[in-house]
Amino acid sequence: MTQPLVVLEHVEKHFGALHVLQDVNLTVRRGEVVVVIGPSGSGKSTLCRTINRLETIESGTITVDGVPLPAEGRALARLRADVGMVFQSFNLFAHRTVLQNVTLGLRKVRHLGSREAKERAMALLERVGVASQADKLPAQLSGGQQQRVAIARALAMEPKVMLFDEPTSALDPEMINEVLDVMTSLAAEGMTMVVVTHEMGFARRAADRVVFMDGGAIVEEADPETFFTAPRSDRARDFLSKILTH
Amino acid sequence: MDLIADNLPAYLSGFRVTLQLTVISGAVALVWGTVLAAMRVSPVATLRGLAVTYVELLRNTPLTLVFFFLVFVAPQFGVLPPLGFWTAVIALSAYTSAFVCEAVRSGVNGVPVGQAEAARAIGLTFGQTLTLVVLPQAVRSVIPPLINVLIALTKNTSVAAGFAVVELLASGRRIALANPSEAVLALVGVGLFYLVITIPAGYLAGVLERKVAFAR
Numbered sequence: 001m002t003q004p005l006v007v008l009e010h011v012e013k014h015f016g017a018l019h020v021l022q023d024v025n026l027t028v029r030r031g032e033v034v035v036v037i038g039p040s041g042s043g044k045s046t047l048c049r050t051i052n053r054l055e056t057i058e059s060g061t062i063t064v065d066g067v068p069l070p071a072e073g074r075a076l077a078r079l080r081a082d083v084g085m086v087f088q089s090f091n092l093f094a095h096r097t098v099l100q101n102v103t104l105g106l107r108k109v110r111h112l113g114s115r116e117a118k119e120r121a122m123a124l125l126e127r128v129g130v131a132s133q134a135d136k137l138p139a140q141l142s143g144g145q146q147q148r149v150a151i152a153r154a155l156a157m158e159p160k161v162m163l164f165d166e167p168t169s170a171l172d173p174e175m176i177n178e179v180l181d182v183m184t185s186l187a188a189e190g191m192t193m194v195v196v197t198h199e200m201g202f203a204r205r206a207a208d209r210v211v212f213m214d215g216g217a218i219v220e221e222a223d224p225e226t227f228f229t230a231p232r233s234d235r236a237r238d239f240l241s242k243i244l245t246h
Numbered sequence: 247m248d249l250i251a252d253n254l255p256a257y258l259s260g261f262r263v264t265l266q267l268t269v270i271s272g273a274v275a276l277v278w279g280t281v282l283a284a285m286r287v288s289p290v291a292t293l294r295g296l297a298v299t300y301v302e303l304l305r306n307t308p309l310t311l312v313f314f315f316l317v318f319v320a321p322q323f324g325v326l327p328p329l330g331f332w333t334a335v336i337a338l339s340a341y342t343s344a345f346v347c348e349a350v351r352s353g354v355n356g357v358p359v360g361q362a363e364a365a366r367a368i369g370l371t372f373g374q375t376l377t378l379v380v381l382p383q384a385v386r387s388v389i390p391p392l393i394n395v396l397i398a399l400t401k402n403t404s405v406a407a408g409f410a411v412v413e414l415l416a417s418g419r420r421i422a423l424a425n426p427s428e429a430v431l432a433l434v435g436v437g438l439f440y441l442v443i444t445i446p447a448g449y450l451a452g453v454l455e456r457k458v459a460f461a462r
Contacts, residue, residue: 054363074371077369080369081368091361093379095382095383104378105368156368
């Protein structure tokens with residue numbers, strides 16, 4: 001029931017001289033919400049991007065649902081379809097309407113007919129509250145709306161796990177909550193999630209486990225209550241004191 | 247201007263050959279150049295290497311030499327290209343495709359990398375990412391440089407005059423030789439006919455650019 005879904009073992013990566021991932025070991029179980037926090041440049045986004053191989057690793061292993069990440073090619077494309085990803089900068093397809101953004105994967109990867117794809121897509125847009133914008137181009141939407149469309153686009157593939165790479169960092173403050181609300185309800189429905197974020201409120205409310213990274217290494221892992229009230233490491237204490245004072 | 251009017255049929259038959267050379271070579275070069283561009287951005291190192299070699303070879307060789315190679319050298323290796331018009335088409339499209347490739351590649355590089363990442367993240371293959379997401383967005387920024395390439399091609403077709411193809415320049419030269427006192431006018435006529443192709447091409451570029459525009 002709580003079998004591991006995403007497993008990283010001894011993962012190492014450098015960007016030139018920068019040791020961006022140092023012996024990273026992380027297990028995400030089915031249905032678990034893992035929130036990764038840490039200062040800028042701590043490697044948390046890179047960690048998130050290695051899970052669907054948008055970043056390659058130098059050594060170590062990553063498995064998703066028991067399958068090691070394949071090398072570039074069709075097998076990797078199939079695996080990526082099962083791993084949803086939401087980006088900091090939304091990355092909606094700029095030349096396609098909101099609806100087409102969601103149906104593209106359904107048509108071309110899941111091979112649904114146009115009618116069925118449209119029905120599924122509209123249901124998802126309804127769920128994230130942007131159905132009325134279906135025929136607009138992404139640039140006509142607010143950042144919060146765009147990010148909700150991006151979540152619908154990822155959910156359309158019915159992924160086993162969703163990766164969120166700082167999903168609210170590019171948003172105006174008043175739009176952050178509309179995105180976090182969608183994520184919170186996803187978490188409540190049992191979606192397996194890996195969330196890189198600076199939103200401590202979300203981490204506290206929705207996370208099953210908080211992973212704190214610094215300098216490319218996982219420094220501390222704990223349930224949110226323990227982490228936010230009694231962090232074990234000095235670095236986590238230091239980090240929290242800087243961000244939780246106001 | 248009487249000279250041009252009197253020789254209109256000769257000009258027109260040359261113009262027709264020039265137009266055919268331009269349209270056919272242009273179409274082949276667009277397709278082949280786009281394939282080359284796809285090879286240059288592909289994850290397969292062998293394909294990238296082949297495309298780079300081809301582009302560097304063809305774009306750094308004078309067009310006249312490409313013609314010479316096809317007409318005089320290739321037969322010595324047992325390859326006999328059909329003489330005249332089709333040899334010119336092969337030379338022109340092989341040469342022009344190298345420039346098309348670089349124009350398309352610059353457009354591909356101009357599409358934000360997040361677009362391709364998002365496409366790969368939902369499980370699209372490399373080919374699908376390129377044809378469904380990246381190239382459609384590259385088209386807009388690629389149109390101006392591509393029209394430059396096609397206008398250059400239009401004028402480059404005149405090299406075929408030196409290889410037994412009676413296109414516009416060859417026709418004009420014949421008219422000039424037959425009317426030595428008005429040779430300059432005869433060549434001005436040739437220039438005017440090139441404008442008939444290149445000016446609308448520039449106009450078409452503007453129309454296309456507006457048509458495929460979308461807000462980012």
